[in-house]
Amino acid sequence: MLKLSNLTKVYDEKVLAVDDIDLRVESGEIFGFIGPNGAGKTTTIKMITGMLNPNSGKIEIDGIDIQHEPIEAKRKFTYVPDRPEIFDAITGYDYLNFIGDIYKVPAAERQPRFEKFTIPFEINKDLGKPINTFSHGMRQKLLISGALLPNPKLFILDEPLTGLDPKSARLLKDIMREHCSNGGTVFFSSHVLEVVENLCDRIAIINKGRIISIGTVGEIRAHGTSLEEIFLEMTRDE
Numbered sequence: 407m408l409k410l411s412n413l414t415k416v417y418d419e420k421v422l423a424v425d426d427i428d429l430r431v432e433s434g435e436i437f438g439f440i441g442p443n444g445a446g447k448t449t450t451i452k453m454i455t456g457m458l459n460p461n462s463g464k465i466e467i468d469g470i471d472i473q474h475e476p477i478e479a480k481r482k483f484t485y486v487p488d489r490p491e492i493f494d495a496i497t498g499y500d501y502l503n504f505i506g507d508i509y510k511v512p513a514a515e516r517q518p519r520f521e522k523f524t525i526p527f528e529i530n531k532d533l534g535k536p537i538n539t540f541s542h543g544m545r546q547k548l549l550i551s552g553a554l555l556p557n558p559k560l561f562i563l564d565e566p567l568t569g570l571d572p573k574s575a576r577l578l579k580d581i582m583r584e585h586c587s588n589g590g591t592v593f594f595s596s597h598v599l600e601v602v603e604n605l606c607d608r609i610a611i612i613n614k615g616r617i618i619s620i621g622t623v624g625e626i627r628a629h630g631t632s633l634e635e636i637f638l639e640m641t642r643d644e
């Protein structure tokens with residue numbers, strides 16, 4: 407579903423943020439992407455989404471090269487960014503309809519699809535208000551609800567648990583699991599290792615732009631006692 411080959415990103419001709427990484431996410435998987443601050447997670451995700459151009463390497467989404475066929479590739483996924491910065495002046499409804507327009511969700515199907523996520527996230531009563539009146543968590547939940555609206559094949563999230571209350575975080579985890587059970591694929595970054603350990607089918611650990619470990623939770627756990635222990639050991643500065 408997602409294949410990265412020899413992917414490299416250098417900022418300002420000197421900061422090697424992502425260094426020749428290879429990664430495959432299979433259809434139906436929940437894949438966790440973990441690594442210390444500044445390791446290259448967001449940079450990788452922004453290249454996958456086409457927001458940043460790699461210096462070299464290839465990204466295929468469901469077999470489509472995003473650099474060659476960006477529109478086709480972008481039909482395959484939706485994305486929740488690490489910071490919920492969205493259009494401030496429009497209402498929640500306007501935002502969801504805007505996403506519905508872009509992804510050509512038929513008008514008749516929109517209301518039940520809006521409600522499917524905004525009711526459990528408890529933001530449905532706020533959708534008529536401008537987004538600049540939303541709290542951080544409310545914006546985050548609006549972004550997630552919008553990203554799920556087109557029922558994407560690949561659902562990409564950058565640190566989605568940040569700022570969510572426990573009930574909403576639980577709900578998001580259930581949604582991610584359900585998305586995969588229904589044939590979708592999830593790729594997300596997180597610092598919440600306990601969630602990654604319990605939720606993901608496979609995990610990659612990135613450190614200083616390089617993938618230092620990749621495998622199933624069981625395979626990675628074989629290197630130590632807990633994911634936290636393994637993470638701290640593998641990413642320790644010598």
Ligand SMILES: Nc1ncnc2c1ncn2[C@@H]1O[C@H](COP(=O)(O)OP(=O)(O)OP(=O)(O)O)[C@@H](O)[C@H]1O
Pocket residue numbers: 417418421422423441442443444445446447448449450
């Ligand atoms: N726009 C930019 N210009 C220059 N350097 C950047 C830029 N964005 C990120 N970097 C650098 O690239 C490296 C990787 O950053 P990135 O944001 O991908 O890390 P991350 O793994 O997402 O970290 P975090 O866990 O803090 O979100 C860091 O060294 C960072 O300083």
Ligand SMILES: [Mg+2]
Pocket residue numbers: 447448449488
């Ligand atoms: Mg980041």
